[in-house]
Amino acid sequence: MAMNVSGQSVKHDLHFDQLANKWDEAIPLGNGMLGALIWQNGTRLRFSLDRADLWDMRPMKGLHRKEFSYQWVVDQVNKKDYKPVQEYFDAPYDREPAPSKIPGGALEFETGNWGKVKAVHLSLKDALCEVAWTNGVKLKTFVDAVKPAGWFRFENVKDNFKPQLIAPRYQGAVRSSGDPVGGDDLSRLGYPQGKIKEEGNRITYLQQGWGGFSYQIVVNWKKMKSGAVEGYWTITSRQAKLSKAADKPVTGDFSLRYAAHKNWWKTFWSKSAIHIPDALLEKQWYLEQYKFGSAARVGAPPISLQAVWTADNGRIPPWKGDFHHDLNTQLSYWPAYSGNHLKEAMGYLDHLEENKANYKRYTKQFFNAEGIAVPGVTTLDGTEMGGWIQYSLSPTVSGWLAQHYYLQWRYSMDRDFLKKKAYPWIKGVSVFLESITVKDGNGNRKLKISSSPEINDNSLNAWFSDNTNYDLAIMKFTFKAAAELAQELGFSQEAKHWTQILEEFKDFSTTEKGELMFAPDLAYKESHRHFSHLMAIHPLGLIKWEDGEKAQRVIANSIKLLDSIGPDYFVGYSYTWRANLKARAKNGEAAAEDLRIFAKAFCSANSFHLNGDQLKAGYSKFHYRPFTLEGNFAFAAGLQEMLIQSYAGFIELMPAIPQGWSDVSFENLRAEGAFLLSVKRTGGQVEELKIVAEKGGQTKLKLPFKTWYAAKNNGVVLKNTEDGFLSLTCKPGGEIVLKNGYE
Template identity: 25%
Template sequence: MELENRGSYTLVGEMNLLTPGDEIAGFPCTMSREVDGDLQWISRQFDREVDVPTKAACALRMFDVSSPRFYLGAGKTLYVAGGSSSNFKTDDCSDSVVKRVKDIKKHDFIDFLDAHEEWWARYWNKSFVMLGDPVLEKAYYRALYTMGSASRDLHFPPGIFGTWITGERPEWNGDYHLNYNHQAPYYGLFSANRIEQALPYNYPIIAMSDRARRYAKEYFGIDGIYMPVGIGPRGIDTTYSGPGAGRPRQFYLDHGFVDAGALCFHQRSNALHCINNMAMLCYYTYDREYIELVYPFIKGVVAFWEQYLKYEDGRYVAYYDAVHEGPNGDTNNTMTLGFLRNALQTLIDMARELGRDQDKIPLWKNILAELSDYATYEKNGKTYLADSERGYFATNHPVLLQIVFPGGQIHKDSDPALLQMARNCANADASTNLWNHELHTSSNYPSAVRLGFDPNTILSQLRKFVSTKFDENGFLKDSPVGIENCSAVVTTINEMLLRSRPGVIDVFPVWNMKHNVIFQDLRAEGAFLVSSRVVGGGVAYIKLTSERGRDCHVVNPWTREGVKTLSILRNGREIKMDAGDRFTLPTSPGDVIIIKPWDMAQRTLE
């Protein structure tokens, strides 16, 4: 850090690293603080009544001073070096961070700044959008900035409140809450092509796998993975008071939220929530190393449901699975049915991709085919999706819309009747929950796009939400939900500019074509990077970069203008192609393909 005095008077100040006082710490721990001239360091260690012993250390050094007090003359600059580490990074984190800070020289600050600027330059160049809307563009890039700042450590991704914890015990322990909160901040990173920042999401979940398998066996007597609602890094169940207590916190016991031995709020779907993000990253990248990483978890979750479901009267039924938090004995929870369909299809596709478990695919396909239909109800001559077939039969549509996004089960190509039922649910909430529900903004707005809502309405409501609900730092005002809405604007805009679910490139599916817009290198299912532009009321081009060499299925955006003869410029070589409403292009890894109407391409050449 560089602190420059641009005034005309000497500044006098003091800079200290402090540990919490014993009266506010509230946890059994060991703390230390040392000062040695211009260097000071602190540490805090938790090794009593914990699952995972933890120690963290910070060091601070001010140059050209001999104590924590400094005198900064007019026009002068104070150089401050700081660092932090933990026992997960080095055997002795205190010694390590002190040595690192001691070794820093003033000329190193230039290198640090260069590395910092280079990192952010690479990050911003991953993709971009230009909307001509300063309010939404600011919110879009601010959200990406938040996740770029917070999500870098593979094994310690940001919790509910990001990396900015200012209290000893934040709400929900600042944990990874698995019934959508942990998933939500990452939704926009996939299509925005920030894969490096999306990866840390996975590691606490995978680290919990062994414990989750034990839960399934101990509580249900079946194999597979069963997750609690709250976890931490390194396989920690954050809903417990501690190993000494051996049970969840008393509050949850008193209010009936604990069943089957763990705090799950009677929901069996926590692990299914986890798969939604994994599925998106699988389909968006087809990265074999990543698929290998998450495949055992997805298979383990499906293994739980293979045995938990009951086969009755020609269908698979899910009993006693609450759609909302609480002791609700729901049957065929709609959200679970949607997420389970997503998990099964992902597992089938990734098993084929890896060439594994071919003998299991018929069973998975059978469950997928014979899984119970979504429950419905009639009102005023319209059919709506219901929360569940039996049990808590409320019509909480924002929860149900999660099967549209992030669950991916209802979209433009879905069965028209199912699509209409989902639209009826969304329309019923349009004046209340759909646009203003703070807990489900990250799924409601993208769902509205996938359901084909009017683009002007979506953008107007989104702009209003951002302008009235967001603080300058991008967090919702007076709201406990932390960083979970970081994806809301990014995902909504990207879905409006590019649809790729299920595996088809459809540019500007929900966009007012009178408004010029441009995007570059948004990521699409099938491992494609896509660029395009609207100018003068029409699509100027589609540019595709194929990472994995998969077939590319494209919706022809020019059919509305009667154009079906296209120029396909592949790696500099052009061919003429007659295309219908949709067409397929075989690709090879690294192919760069530019698609235009044939006449437009020829005019460009002239």
């Protein structure tokens, strides 16, 4: 099968005739650890510089008091005396400026005599930003995909060229907002203002932070014989609490590093490609892939709310730029699996592994339990930060995180990962959940108090006496996965035990019409951004369209109710999550429309998800613009769900594409079982498909055509069944190409 190794094209690039004048509309560059935003600040070209581990790690003031106990919270809820809980554990998050992600600094270049900008170009293929001015000055800049540095090259500049390093404002009048969305003032952190030192063609900036933390920015440049000016910037950090190793010194030059950088991105883009007739959605997908490659790396912290693009506005970033595990981090990694970027996704799980001891400390301290619980809102090293504790200290967070271990196993079939990481994590979560659940009078297992993000906000009414569908779905998934993985490893007694625990939970709460509810006593009756009641449909896949009429009724009616109540209080990620739900319901038209609304109304010109309806077109009553990334990556996942699904025990190709999409193709999308698929559809019919069995093994394919023949078969045994499925038994590396027989 002829394949386009990279579907990425210049048509997907960002092209502008001027630089943005806001940081959240800037050209984004990044390598998972370092990031830059390229924009115009008055008469100056500005590079906003960031590093993922720049964090103020001070403990949240007042959080760890003697009342810091799940049982104490349970008692307060039962007494209906909830105000002390709000004051002790919710209020500090809004009141205190730290712990928090912090920005790095900025580089500025005076461009007042360069004339107007006439062209700005972000090449996705090479992750290169180019800017041209009317007087002939040209800039090329990139954040090195391999080394810890950003590089720049200016052509046709004057001899008096000199960058200026701009430090964040850590001293000065405090403009406190007490608003975690708008961001507090940086000066509230109380740092001494860092020192900037200039020596010839080198500038350094050293900033001391809290508790022995410091970071340094270094800028170097030189004039070339050609007349061009080339240079680099880098940021090194010293997190005393994390014992961060010193970064290696920067070596090489612009051309050498650019060659290595391009090679990394060439490999990245070779992993998967799509081709669809909707230009808006196709371009947005490639922009999401680009941002994922820029923000997700092994060896770097996982994707936080803004990843390597912290707000450059003199303030602490929205929601402190932290790790929100009640939705945001999870959605950010949804596209990694079928998108064939498992390596980048391992940065997420490596982070969880590295902080496991801290999670166990928290589990013992707050829940007085063994096993693994993870706070819903954490710092860089996984320490709890407070906030609305129904979610920031929810007991089921680690179960949703467990799904990412499960998906990494199912899509990679890496038995070493299964044995050493996936099952130990899922078992640890299962041990914890078993220990903190109780049985009601009918022998049904439940949490003492349950919640559903972020229903009824942080009030007493946000706690429910029976399991919410959110908590129930996560617990059911965790014990189901624990049983499956234990059986896979031959631990039959453990598998039997987890299955027994699973059977002790009740079914999901539904209305008479079969609509999923938040809790047994609360239906979905008003618009909300977080579809926590629908977790069993997506992402957890416990209620499957493929299970037949009863499941289809629940899925269809739950989505219908969501639609009928409307989007008043949706944010951008609500649309992309709903697209995933509709794709699971095989409704391609509706899924595509939700993705279009997201791309048109909830994204900045540079493709950043800005949460609110920027068009003010009735898609939401939220019109604000805090930048977070989870909506972007849920978009990519939603489009991939339209093109391939494998969660139901078989592979289905193009299960949810609009009727008008007659010509569609993709290369190297990944299915569970570690199968890579490439498919070509022309004139409304699948013409050919290629399957590569990375690890071998068995799978089932829902045949996309009535008759077919194998144009190529290397190591695959086929069995055609009567129900429209094809069973494949593959050797490792086995490959088969099937073509439409056109009956």
